[in-house]
Structure formats: structure tokens, C-alpha cells
Amino acid sequence: MSCFTFLKVMMVLFNLTIVIGGGVLLGIGIWVSVDSGSFLNIFGPLSTSVMQFVNVGYLLIAIGAVLFVLGFLGCCGAQKESKCLLIMFFSIVLIIFIIEVAAAVVALVYTSLAEIILQGTVVQLLKTQYNKTSDVTTVWDTTMKDLKCCGLSNYTDFNDSYYMTHHSGMYPPFCCNSSDPCSATVAEKSKVPGCFPQLLSEIRRNAGVVGGVAAGICALEIAAMVVAMYLYCRLDEK
Incomplete structure (x- = not known):
């Protein structure tokens, strides 16, 4: 041949x-x-x-x-x-x-710039689509439950969000270590970390x-x- x-x-x-x-x-x-x-x-x-x-x-x-x-x-x-x-x-x-x-x-x-762009994009997604779009909600519910985290940086990522507007100003329950309604006060005391560092850790691993x-x-x-x-x-x- x-x-x-x-x-x-x-x-x-x-x-x-x-x-x-x-x-x-x-x-x-x-x-x-x-x-x-x-x-x-x-x-x-x-x-x-x-x-x-x-x-x-x-x-x-x-x-x-x-x-x-x-x-x-x-x-x-x-x-x-x-x-x-x-x-x-x-x-x-x-x-x-x-x-x-x-x-x-x-x-x-441009790793740092890429991270900043991703943060801005994902936070905007959380504010407008979480609890509104099923795919986004499923992904974030699974993420916050498995990694025991809240939002991308912390609970404040949900400020003025679609979720808060339709839940009387409350945050998602993942943002609080309490069975009480997850208000801003309870979320601040709970100090649940954001998901971004853990997500990066999973990817880098x-x-x-x-x-x-x-x-x-x-x-x-x-x-x-x-x-x-x-x-x-x-x-x-x-």
C-alpha cells in the first residue's frame, strides 16, 4: 500500500x-x-x-x-x-x-477583565431571569444548594431583582441560614458566601x-x- x-x-x-x-x-x-x-x-x-x-x-x-x-x-x-x-x-x-x-x-x-465581564453579565442575569426563566432558575437553585452559596458575590446580587419584586422584598432561602423569611437583616447575619469563588475553584480543579x-x-x-x-x-x- x-x-x-x-x-x-x-x-x-x-x-x-x-x-x-x-x-x-x-x-x-x-x-x-x-x-x-x-x-x-x-x-x-x-x-x-x-x-x-x-x-x-x-x-x-x-x-x-x-x-x-x-x-x-x-x-x-x-x-x-x-x-x-x-x-x-x-x-x-x-x-x-x-x-x-x-x-x-x-x-x-486578560483573565481579570474576563472575570469582571462575566460577573457583570451573570449578575444581570440573576436580577432579571432568576425565578422567571426555568433554565436559569434550575441551574442556580442547583448551584446554590450544592455549593451552599448565594448569588455570584453575595446576597446583594438579588437587590432590585425579579425574585425580590415577586417575593415581598425577600431573598432566596439559600441566602440565609435560618428557617425565618430571608430578609436583608437575616441574610446579612447569615454571611452566606457568594458562588463565584467556588465556581472558579471547580473550573480550575x-x-x-x-x-x-x-x-x-x-x-x-x-x-x-x-x-x-x-x-x-x-x-x-x-
């Missing part, structure tokens, strides 16, 4: 795996979007940490769709020996790789795994680009 034929077969099998993986992610994304409660119950505190910052269902649907299309292009491009499909595959992988590198650099350089997976994905992307370009160039010789 020649090198070209071997790489062509490997390219087809590799991208077929990507197609299947993309389909699985699409299915999981739809499941999470429809039934986020089951997702939270299965994956526990880490899932609640992630869902504070991104809509996991829509994110998985987007990633699954991209992977499905990418795998289809690579698989068909190699099988049919189509230069057009191969160069499209190469270009998309290159764009994704550049975006990943840029995102990693921004995350490392798994940073090594995430970093390893990211490095592996980048290596696969580079290998895929090299193989796609090799096949593309060899087609000129056939």
Missing part, C-alpha cells in the same frame, strides 16, 4: 469518526436544551459551574454541527479525491485553529484535564491539516 493510499484511508476513517462525534454532540446538545435538569443531576457541580457562563445546550449543538460538516468535507474530499473539498476542509480547520490560539492568548492575558484535551485537539488539527495538504498536493501529480 502506497503512502498516499494509506493516508487517504486514514483520512476517511478519521473524518468518519468526526462525523459520528459531531452527531453525538448534536444529540447531547438537543437533550441538554430540552432537559437541562437531567444534565445537572448526572454531571453534578462542574456542570452547574459551566452553565453559569455558557448555554451548554446551544454550545454543544454549534460544535456538533461544525464537526459534522467538517468531518463530511474531509471524508468526502479524501474518498472522492476532490481538491475543492480538501482545501475547504483545510481552510476550516485552519480558521478553527487560529480562533482557538487567539482565545487561549486572550484568556491568559479541572483545568489540567481541559488543558490536556485542548492540547490533544490542537495536535489532531495540525495532523489533519498536514494530511489534507499532502493529499491536495499529491492530486496534482496523479
Whole structure:
């Protein structure tokens, strides 16, 4: 078997795996979007940490769709020996790789700024959507119950919120260590910590795994680009 034929077969099998993986992610994304409660119950505190910052269902649907299309292009491009499909595959992988590198650099350089933006976004979400939107309410109820925390920074994140407006000025019961109605006085005495430090701790605890997976994905992307370009160039010789 020649090198070209071997790489062509490997390219087809590799991208077929990507197609299947993309389909699985699409299915999981739809499941999470429809039934986020089951997702939270299965994956526990880490899932609640992630869902504070991104809509996991829509994110998985987007990633699954991209992977499905990418795998289809690579698989068909190699099988049919189509230069057009191969160069499209190469270009998309290159764009994704550049975006990943840029995102990693921004995350490392502007960590503090990213945290400030996240805090402002999530607090606004708490004020306007908690106890109003079922998905947001489920995620935060699970988070505050499991981590024994209140709000993002503390109970004051609920000041002038939709929840307080519809509960006679009271705070969520998670903000108080008392069976009494959770008023501002009781919440202040309870000193229940905010969820943000604990959420960051959960994410950082798994940073090594995430970093390893990211490095592996980048290596696969580079290998895929090299193989796609090799096949593309060899087609000129056939």
C-alpha cells in the first residue's frame, strides 16, 4: 500500500469518526436544551459551574454541527479525491485553529477583565431571569444548594431583582441560614458566601484535564491539516 493510499484511508476513517462525534454532540446538545435538569443531576457541580457562563445546550449543538460538516468535507474530499473539498476542509480547520490560539492568548492575558465581564453579565442575569426563566432558575437553585452559596458575590446580587419584586422584598432561602423569611437583616447575619469563588475553584480543579484535551485537539488539527495538504498536493501529480 502506497503512502498516499494509506493516508487517504486514514483520512476517511478519521473524518468518519468526526462525523459520528459531531452527531453525538448534536444529540447531547438537543437533550441538554430540552432537559437541562437531567444534565445537572448526572454531571453534578462542574456542570452547574459551566452553565453559569455558557448555554451548554446551544454550545454543544454549534460544535456538533461544525464537526459534522467538517468531518463530511474531509471524508468526502479524501474518498472522492476532490481538491475543492480538501482545501475547504483545510481552510476550516485552519480558521478553527487560529480562533482557538487567539482565545487561549486572550484568556491568559486578560483573565481579570474576563472575570469582571462575566460577573457583570451573570449578575444581570440573576436580577432579571432568576425565578422567571426555568433554565436559569434550575441551574442556580442547583448551584446554590450544592455549593451552599448565594448569588455570584453575595446576597446583594438579588437587590432590585425579579425574585425580590415577586417575593415581598425577600431573598432566596439559600441566602440565609435560618428557617425565618430571608430578609436583608437575616441574610446579612447569615454571611452566606457568594458562588463565584467556588465556581472558579471547580473550573480550575479541572483545568489540567481541559488543558490536556485542548492540547490533544490542537495536535489532531495540525495532523489533519498536514494530511489534507499532502493529499491536495499529491492530486496534482496523479
